[in-house]
Amino acid sequence: MAENSDASEEVLLDCRKICKSYNGPMVLSDVDFSMKRGEIHALVGENGAGKSTLIKIITGVTGRNSGTMVFEGKEIGHDHSRTGAQGLGIAVIYQELSLIHGMTVAQNMFLTKEPRMPVLGIINIRRMNSLAQAMIDRYGFNLKATDVIDGLSIGQRQTVEILKALNGKASLMIMDEPTSSLTSAESAQLFGIIRQLKADGISVLYISHRMEEVFDLSDRVTVLRDGRLVEVLEKERIHPNEIIRLMIGRCLDEKDSKCVMERKGGEVVLDVHGLSSEGKFSDISLQLHAGEVLGIGGLVGSGRTELVRAIYGIDAHDSGSISFQGKPWTPGVSQSIRGGFGFVPEERRLQGIMGGISITGNIGITNLDSIAGKGFVSDRKELALSRKAVGLLNIKPAEPSLPVGNLSGGNQQKVVVGKWLIRDLRLLIVDEPTVGIDIGAKEEMYQTIARLASEGVSVILVSSDLPELTRLSDRILVLRKGRIVKEFAEGAVTEEDVLRASSGILEGGAA
Amino acid sequence: MNLTAAKARQLLKDLRLFFVLILLMAVLSVLSPRFLTLGNLSNVLWSVCIIGIMCSGFIYAPITGGIDLSVGSMAALAGIIANVLMNQVGIPWVPALVITLACGMFIGFINGIVTTKFGVPAFIVTMAAKTYLFGIAMLVSNGDMITIMKPKGFLAIGVGKLFGLPIPIYIMVAVIVASHILLKHTVFGRKAIAVGANEVAAKLSGVDPDRTRIMAYVLSATAATVAGIVMASLTQQAYAANAGGYELDVITAVVVGGTSLMGGSGSVAGALIGAVMVGFINNGLNLLNMPSSFHPLVTGVVILLALLLNQGGKMPKFILSMRKRLGDPGK
Numbered sequence: 128m129a130e131n132s133d134a135s136e137e138v139l140l141d142c143r144k145i146c147k148s149y150n151g152p153m154v155l156s157d158v159d160f161s162m163k164r165g166e167i168h169a170l171v172g173e174n175g176a177g178k179s180t181l182i183k184i185i186t187g188v189t190g191r192n193s194g195t196m197v198f199e200g201k202e203i204g205h206d207h208s209r210t211g212a213q214g215l216g217i218a219v220i221y222q223e224l225s226l227i228h229g230m231t232v233a234q235n236m237f238l239t240k241e242p243r244m245p246v247l248g249i250i251n252i253r254r255m256n257s258l259a260q261a262m263i264d265r266y267g268f269n270l271k272a273t274d275v276i277d278g279l280s281i282g283q284r285q286t287v288e289i290l291k292a293l294n295g296k297a298s299l300m301i302m303d304e305p306t307s308s309l310t311s312a313e314s315a316q317l318f319g320i321i322r323q324l325k326a327d328g329i330s331v332l333y334i335s336h337r338m339e340e341v342f343d344l345s346d347r348v349t350v351l352r353d354g355r356l357v358e359v360l361e362k363e364r365i366h367p368n369e370i371i372r373l374m375i376g377r378c379l380d381e382k383d384s385k386c387v388m389e390r391k392g393g394e395v396v397l398d399v400h401g402l403s404s405e406g407k408f409s410d411i412s413l414q415l416h417a418g419e420v421l422g423i424g425g426l427v428g429s430g431r432t433e434l435v436r437a438i439y440g441i442d443a444h445d446s447g448s449i450s451f452q453g454k455p456w457t458p459g460v461s462q463s464i465r466g467g468f469g470f471v472p473e474e475r476r477l478q479g480i481m482g483g484i485s486i487t488g489n490i491g492i493t494n495l496d497s498i499a500g501k502g503f504v505s506d507r508k509e510l511a512l513s514r515k516a517v518g519l520l521n522i523k524p525a526e527p528s529l530p531v532g533n534l535s536g537g538n539q540q541k542v543v544v545g546k547w548l549i550r551d552l553r554l555l556i557v558d559e560p561t562v563g564i565d566i567g568a569k570e571e572m573y574q575t576i577a578r579l580a581s582e583g584v585s586v587i588l589v590s591s592d593l594p595e596l597t598r599l600s601d602r603i604l605v606l607r608k609g610r611i612v613k614e615f616a617e618g619a620v621t622e623e624d625v626l627r628a629s630s631g632i633l634e635g636g637a638a
Numbered sequence: 639m640n641l642t643a644a645k646a647r648q649l650l651k652d653l654r655l656f657f658v659l660i661l662l663m664a665v666l667s668v669l670s671p672r673f674l675t676l677g678n679l680s681n682v683l684w685s686v687c688i689i690g691i692m693c694s695g696f697i698y699a700p701i702t703g704g705i706d707l708s709v710g711s712m713a714a715l716a717g718i719i720a721n722v723l724m725n726q727v728g729i730p731w732v733p734a735l736v737i738t739l740a741c742g743m744f745i746g747f748i749n750g751i752v753t754t755k756f757g758v759p760a761f762i763v764t765m766a767a768k769t770y771l772f773g774i775a776m777l778v779s780n781g782d783m784i785t786i787m788k789p790k791g792f793l794a795i796g797v798g799k800l801f802g803l804p805i806p807i808y809i810m811v812a813v814i815v816a817s818h819i820l821l822k823h824t825v826f827g828r829k830a831i832a833v834g835a836n837e838v839a840a841k842l843s844g845v846d847p848d849r850t851r852i853m854a855y856v857l858s859a860t861a862a863t864v865a866g867i868v869m870a871s872l873t874q875q876a877y878a879a880n881a882g883g884y885e886l887d888v889i890t891a892v893v894v895g896g897t898s899l900m901g902g903s904g905s906v907a908g909a910l911i912g913a914v915m916v917g918f919i920n921n922g923l924n925l926l927n928m929p930s931s932f933h934p935l936v937t938g939v940v941i942l943l944a945l946l947l948n949q950g951g952k953m954p955k956f957i958l959s960m961r962k963r964l965g966d967p968g969k
Contacts, residue, residue, distance in 0.1 A: 441842065464844040472842055481835035483902045492832045493843040499825045
């Protein structure tokens, strides 16, 4: 359990028995979390462990149901808000950067806090620039106060974010997956900055899936699992294998985690050879057999989504070739759909559903070829088709005229999958198919995928949900930094194995 | 709730706009005895025809998530082009009108290309088009109000009658019905709604959003061209400033008719009722001897109210409760 009775070091933030639920299941239960002044503290856990919720509570984005929070010795009430958190000195370095384009570094750093001229109240630009430059120089960053944001690299922009937080007198900086879009050189630079911050007495709360970073940087690691605190590891106990063991936490004799991979011998449906796309993935070769579920594992940002988008034909690739059912294949969305592909994208609400439109409309749009002749749509055929999908996947409520936006997350996802299932499907690509849906719908989704495979449909499953990946897949490819680093094709595979490969910890393998 | 009750409620919802229209007519006939006379109603009809024809094509711009502010200028330019072709170049009126329509389509195509392939917001693109089309109209016509005295065939479009009804009514009914069928019963209609509802989802489902949008602007400009031809024939005039504020009337009609400016939903029948209402409101202001400088204020307020009642998003509570009482519109 979290013990912070160590009186020799000052406690900056102390959260006790934090509970949170968003109308329904508990997302956080009785979580204790503390940070010392000037420490680098990593927060780790699988997807859905409650990391982001805890961050949101600390930064005042969302409220807690119960529990206490003390920051710099002062109790934080239930009226904690985002602006309140900023006022206290809690800053978040956002993944999707929050800088204003078209403005200079100094303008962003001093936004709403610009130094003014006396009496007139006009912004004193020279003073602002010199103050900003002084701060940049103190940290030795390779930036000018007058640089415009648009011309900076992602890494430099992140530095500006950090400068902005420093200028806001932040004493706690929260970084959520800060290296996900950085090059390795930029990452190394960021780690230098983080250590500098620590030396200045600023605490950094670091969230990452990349074990080697956590391992290198952190003074302490807090592990969450299923909304509960598992353990707080002190420096000497921090080891990647140990962290992964704690994150997954299931016993290996549990039936779900003991998954046996098996090569399917059927006809090769899809043959990808040396596929590359600059900055996204490189030299990907894979073969997919009829009735096979091919799992693609890897961290967010490892190129998984980009790879399946290229195969489906949304984005073009630079080099390499694809053949489908034995013939050379030029990807393209319409072509793919005609060929019997189906695609379930990762962001259901943004990419999957048309929320304002009925179930029938959502299902009809991918099936215009079968419900329309000479440009005219048959309403009768369209309705019959959508009823079929509703029945096939048990979509509730079973009323095809309802706007999809009014359905629950699980039923929305069933619509997105359902519109493909009524086609003559040969290959279904699903990207994070069960994010944000309830257990029941999840189970139904698994059964649907298994049934499709048994009917001879090939499935590519991209998932960060390790139990899901190991349970459903016949074979798993692990991507890391755009390359296939590991294939699990035979024998038992545990979630731990996949996570190790994803994080770049390979025994005897080349990364 | 049993099925028939649900159906009855749906029907009431669908007819809601119609009731509002009747109410508006009742109010106007009480306020002005001249309102319900044949002479007055046929006056209203002319403006309804022009707005209705424009709406039939314009509606695809908001349905696909865009807007077309150039329809008024397009209509005015169409009258001028037609006149030049017929009376200066000397082409017979049928081919002259075909060429005019082709010009309209081409301008719509340009609007569509700039919006989709260059990623400029439709609002800006079509506002620019509104201005440059007006500019072309001014140049070609020297800013004069041209009176069109011939050819007879062309003038018959506006003033001729068939089975006792003016020809523009037939034209309007034809394009409205065609537009309704296009929206509700064709592949293009489905694609237009899908693109407006969620472009990414539509793309992943095999729809080409750019092609769909370009088509929407072509339809919009073509309908505006037809309206411009009818207007020129009806008034026997071609004048650059003739169609100045029509885009506002068209937007009002479409929004009042329940089409979402956010894209993804629309009703051609609703737009027609909207066009009739806009006609009545403008007519009522005339009958009540309101100065014409008063009209834009009323039109503006009507657009605002219709938007508040029809559009989603953040709303004050009282409007949400009002919407609930009226039933959710725009489906």
